[in-house]
Amino acid sequence: MLNKIFSTFDAAVQDIPDGATIMLGNFAGPGGTPYYLIHALKRQGTKNLTIIANTAGGIGLTVDYADHRVLFENKQVKKVIASFPFATSARNPSAAEKQIAAGEVALEIVPQGTLSERIRAGAAGIPAFYTPTGYDTVIAKGKEVKWFGGKPCLLENALYADYAFIRAYKADKMGNLVYRGTQRQFNPVMAMNARITIAEVDEIVEVGEIDPEVIVTPGLFVKRIVKVTEKPDFPRHLETSFRV
Amino acid sequence: MLNKIFSTFDAAVQDIPDGATIMLGNFAGPGGTPYYLIHALKRQGTKNLTIIANTAGGIGLTVDYADHRVLFENKQVKKVIASFPFATSARNPSAAEKQIAAGEVALEIVPQGTLSERIRAGAAGIPAFYTPTGYDTVIAKGKEVKWFGGKPCLLENALYADYAFIRAYKADKMGNLVYRGTQRQFNPVMAMNARITIAEVDEIVEVGEIDPEVIVTPGLFVKRIVKVTEKPDFPRHLETSFRV
Amino acid sequence: MKERLSRETIAMRIAKEFFDGAVVNLGIGIPTLVSSFVPEGIDVIYHSENGVVGFGPVVTADEMTAKADVDFVNAGGQYLSPKAGMCFVNHADAFLMVRGGHVDFTVLGAIEISGKGDLANWMLPGRGVGNIGGGMDLAFNVKRVICATEHTTRDGKPKIVKQCSVALTAPKCVNLIVTDIAVIEVTPKGLRLKEYAPGWTVDEIQAITEPELIVSPELKEYSLF
Amino acid sequence: MKERLSRETIAMRIAKEFFDGAVVNLGIGIPTLVSSFVPEGIDVIYHSENGVVGFGPVVTADEMTAKADVDFVNAGGQYLSPKAGMCFVNHADAFLMVRGGHVDFTVLGAIEISGKGDLANWMLPGRGVGNIGGGMDLAFNVKRVICATEHTTRDGKPKIVKQCSVALTAPKCVNLIVTDIAVIEVTPKGLRLKEYAPGWTVDEIQAITEPELIVSPELKEYSLF
Numbered sequence: 001m002l003n004k005i006f007s008t009f010d011a012a013v014q015d016i017p018d019g020a021t022i023m024l025g026n027f028a029g030p031g032g033t034p035y036y037l038i039h040a041l042k043r044q045g046t047k048n049l050t051i052i053a054n055t056a057g058g059i060g061l062t063v064d065y066a067d068h069r070v071l072f073e074n075k076q077v078k079k080v081i082a083s084f085p086f087a088t089s090a091r092n093p094s095a096a097e098k099q100i101a102a103g104e105v106a107l108e109i110v111p112q113g114t115l116s117e118r119i120r121a122g123a124a125g126i127p128a129f130y131t132p133t134g135y136d137t138v139i140a141k142g143k144e145v146k147w148f149g150g151k152p153c154l155l156e157n158a159l160y161a162d163y164a165f166i167r168a169y170k171a172d173k174m175g176n177l178v179y180r181g182t183q184r185q186f187n188p189v190m191a192m193n194a195r196i197t198i199a200e201v202d203e204i205v206e207v208g209e210i211d212p213e214v215i216v217t218p219g220l221f222v223k224r225i226v227k228v229t230e231k232p233d234f235p236r237h238l239e240t241s242f243r244v
Numbered sequence: 245m246l247n248k249i250f251s252t253f254d255a256a257v258q259d260i261p262d263g264a265t266i267m268l269g270n271f272a273g274p275g276g277t278p279y280y281l282i283h284a285l286k287r288q289g290t291k292n293l294t295i296i297a298n299t300a301g302g303i304g305l306t307v308d309y310a311d312h313r314v315l316f317e318n319k320q321v322k323k324v325i326a327s328f329p330f331a332t333s334a335r336n337p338s339a340a341e342k343q344i345a346a347g348e349v350a351l352e353i354v355p356q357g358t359l360s361e362r363i364r365a366g367a368a369g370i371p372a373f374y375t376p377t378g379y380d381t382v383i384a385k386g387k388e389v390k391w392f393g394g395k396p397c398l399l400e401n402a403l404y405a406d407y408a409f410i411r412a413y414k415a416d417k418m419g420n421l422v423y424r425g426t427q428r429q430f431n432p433v434m435a436m437n438a439r440i441t442i443a444e445v446d447e448i449v450e451v452g453e454i455d456p457e458v459i460v461t462p463g464l465f466v467k468r469i470v471k472v473t474e475k476p477d478f479p480r481h482l483e484t485s486f487r488v
Numbered sequence: 489m490k491e492r493l494s495r496e497t498i499a500m501r502i503a504k505e506f507f508d509g510a511v512v513n514l515g516i517g518i519p520t521l522v523s524s525f526v527p528e529g530i531d532v533i534y535h536s537e538n539g540v541v542g543f544g545p546v547v548t549a550d551e552m553t554a555k556a557d558v559d560f561v562n563a564g565g566q567y568l569s570p571k572a573g574m575c576f577v578n579h580a581d582a583f584l585m586v587r588g589g590h591v592d593f594t595v596l597g598a599i600e601i602s603g604k605g606d607l608a609n610w611m612l613p614g615r616g617v618g619n620i621g622g623g624m625d626l627a628f629n630v631k632r633v634i635c636a637t638e639h640t641t642r643d644g645k646p647k648i649v650k651q652c653s654v655a656l657t658a659p660k661c662v663n664l665i666v667t668d669i670a671v672i673e674v675t676p677k678g679l680r681l682k683e684y685a686p687g688w689t690v691d692e693i694q695a696i697t698e699p700e701l702i703v704s705p706e707l708k709e710y711s712l713f
Numbered sequence: 714m715k716e717r718l719s720r721e722t723i724a725m726r727i728a729k730e731f732f733d734g735a736v737v738n739l740g741i742g743i744p745t746l747v748s749s750f751v752p753e754g755i756d757v758i759y760h761s762e763n764g765v766v767g768f769g770p771v772v773t774a775d776e777m778t779a780k781a782d783v784d785f786v787n788a789g790g791q792y793l794s795p796k797a798g799m800c801f802v803n804h805a806d807a808f809l810m811v812r813g814g815h816v817d818f819t820v821l822g823a824i825e826i827s828g829k830g831d832l833a834n835w836m837l838p839g840r841g842v843g844n845i846g847g848g849m850d851l852a853f854n855v856k857r858v859i860c861a862t863e864h865t866t867r868d869g870k871p872k873i874v875k876q877c878s879v880a881l882t883a884p885k886c887v888n889l890i891v892t893d894i895a896v897i898e899v900t901p902k903g904l905r906l907k908e909y910a911p912g913w914t915v916d917e918i919q920a921i922t923e924p925e926l927i928v929s930p931e932l933k934e935y936s937l938f
Contacts, residue, residue: 452572
């Protein structure tokens with residue numbers, strides 16, 4: 001069996017080259033965000049990244065913690081594809097917002113459902129699809145329109161990534177993953193997309209220890225696994241009510 | 245809470261009108277086939293159906309049992325959309341094969357992966373998508389071609405159903421479903437598509453008894469639930485090795 | 489100046505729209521309040537964009553230490569309580585539900601709404617930038633789009649306008665507008681005034697609404713029951 | 714007539730192509746046999762179209778009573794044994810894996826293969842009808858398509874032809890052809906003969922192969938190790 005376990009986050013991101021496209025899970029707080037992979041990438045220092053994520057980091061919602069905003073602060077990003085790229089408060093603009101305003105970072109803003117569908121399409125070998133979302137708005141600019149059943153739809157292209165940083169709860173040694181609650185969000189979809197998917201997990205168990213019926217991400221999508229050993233520097237409460 | 249439980253299969257299919265489009269789970273044997281719903285529909289007698297399924301029934305693979313071939317035998321079908329419509333043996337042509345040859349039933353043959361993707365697209369509000377599968381084959385006839393990254397792709401339209409007959413293992417009273425092993429196949433995808441999804445299950449439990457992390461089909465997709473009480477007339481072996 | 493209804497009253501009025509078993513997505517702001525006022529006997533299934541369906545109430549400030557869990561939040565980052573029958577899905581499936589028409593209602597805030605039901609609510613006022621988030625997908629695809637909003641801006645300008653002046657979230661998407669002084673239905677013929685807040689006249693409402701209002705034959709006072 | 718290799722030998726030769734961790738989909742017929750011959754130390758992950766990944770061996774006739782389970786079958790309807798690490802997915806996800814390039818090898822049977830690597834294997838011979846099944850998706854999308862086939866038809870006609878005479882499964886899709894007398898690679902320049910069965914000469918193989926064969930400089934006898 002292939003060994004997919006990396007002993008450190010630094011080792012797991014070490015080969016990421018300048019100019020790579022990286023997807024990362026992120027939605028409404030630290031729960032499903034691959035915190036340690038992001039910080040390892042900051043230490044690694046790769047430049048000219050394209051980041052595909054729900055936000056551009058540092059949006060100031062709920063728990064304030066150092067998410068992928070650190071990659072912008074560290075000037076590693078040249079482009080971001082996101083649905084919610086700006087901070088919620090004008091008083092606290094994010095690093096990304098400043099860099100976008102200054103023309104240092106390019107932004108492609110995408111409706112959130114279109115974003116995950118474009119990521120799934122890339123994973124599924126679907127190069128493009130039509131969706132009603134965005135017709136006759138700024139999102140429609142330059143996009144082909146076609147009518148289906150009396151409804152105008154936009155042609156949206158698949159997204160592809162070199163790497164995906166995934167936050168999951170538990171992995172077996174083959175890379176089969178399960179998540180906790182709303183950790184899922186973009187993670188299972190991005191995990192299927194990237195050429196090299198790296199999972200950050202709380203636990204690594206033997207193959208066969210996860211019930212095959214409850215696996216969310218099949219191991220064949222996951223190339224690298226790293227276990228979190230440090231305590232996070234943001235509050236994390238573990239309720240058992242919906243735990244696998 | 246809405247009551248979704250029907251006490252008989254006959255009651256659950258009673259309102260299906262002539263000309264309805266019905267999706268049903270079916271793949272390589274009786275495991276994931278909604279056997280009792282199919283037979284109730286036979287008794288009900290609705291005509292001019294469009295059936296969307298992997299096969300057109302009676303393909304003669306593995307266990308021989310009365311699957312949806314009975315709907316063809318009973319002359320209830322006017323059209324079938326399938327990927328594997330014919331019996332595997334020439335000596336034992338299915339009812340569908342004879343009726344297709346006689347021009348009594350229309351056939352749309354679809355590559356299997358395109359079939360489930362078209363069903364998912366219908367469920368997801370995606371009216372059409374591009375796929376490489378089928379270019380320069382008989383499947384391409386009349387379809388728009390567009391090139392993506394040097395690859396010719398066909399435009400494929402979403403499929404939609406009025407009813408879906410779903411075989412699952414267990415439901416809670418809200419309609420949340422879990423499956424056993426390869427019962428899943430087309431079932432979870434079709435469950436999301438139809439206007440009225442009817443699930444045939446071995447067990448109905450109280451809401452909350454299924455771990456939220458392991459639910460495969462969210463209850464909001466399921467409108468009717470019926471419990472199997474009879475013993476099936478084909479062999480069914482229950483191993484517990486991968487049971488939820 | 490006449491009295492305007494509270495945010496809670498707007499929320500209460502919107503909650504009346506729901507039916508038993510309805511799948512409902514609530515935006516941030518007034519919409520979030522709606523969940524507190526759903527009538528007894530109406531069991532609503534809440535949908536959140538991040539991929540949770542059928543969850544319980546938002547965790548209150550008092551419960552925070554005992555119950556807040558970073559792995560159990562809604563799209564606004566609020567902590568959730570569990571509820572029997574809830575389930576988790578990935579983000580693509582959460583929006584399969586939205587785009588596929590499996591969500592019955594969404595309640596959204598508004599910066600501007602036009603007489604044709606165009607909605608503008610995503611550009612961040614005064615910053616020239618905006619967060620589309622899931623609002624565009626919801627506005628385009630949910631079966632019934634309800635806008636919860638004050639009737640006018642802070643400086644008294646109409647929010648219900650002839651033509652939106654800021655970037656649209658979606659054209660012709662709003663079905664019902666519930667404000668602090670009126671309930672207005674968007675119809676193919678125009679905006680139909682259905683209900684007014686106590687003490688307000690049709691003329692007074694029309695005076696701070698740009699498009700011409702069609703007065704419903706069943707016009708009545710704001711109805712909460 | 715010269716001796717031809719058995720179906721088992723063809724399967725054995727194909728199994729040599731796999732690498733550790735490869736995701737493999739096996740069609741019905743000779744392809745199914747391949748799983749019995751995967752070398753030690755090569756752990757292959759089997760994918761089946763109906764939505765199971767990483768399963769164990771097919772249940773043998775002896776084990777049937779104890780182990781056959783209608784809810785645990787492959788796409789050919791054979792009963793499967795469990796294997797640690799396996800998982801179940803729905804059909805759309807099973808083909809997301811195929812179309813998305815997540816499957817490394819598929820081994821398919823053939824009615825005809827052209828010199829350009831066109832594959833025809835879905836029309837049912839002599840019936841004028843056919844079952845496309847998942848074969849077309851596999852042929853179009855899997856990274857490496859291996860054809861396992863007798864070199865000629867029962868009445869001795871070439872199956873490797875200049876132009877396929879029956880409906881294509883996919884054009885230009887085959888990467889490697891493993892027959893009972895030869896191993897042939899499909900290259901942009903044409904068919905490259907890499908290996909021959911013991912006792913067969915290049916001329917003899919060419920005589921029952923329609924397109925012209927390019928002889929590999931590394932041409933050797935059929936290699937099973």
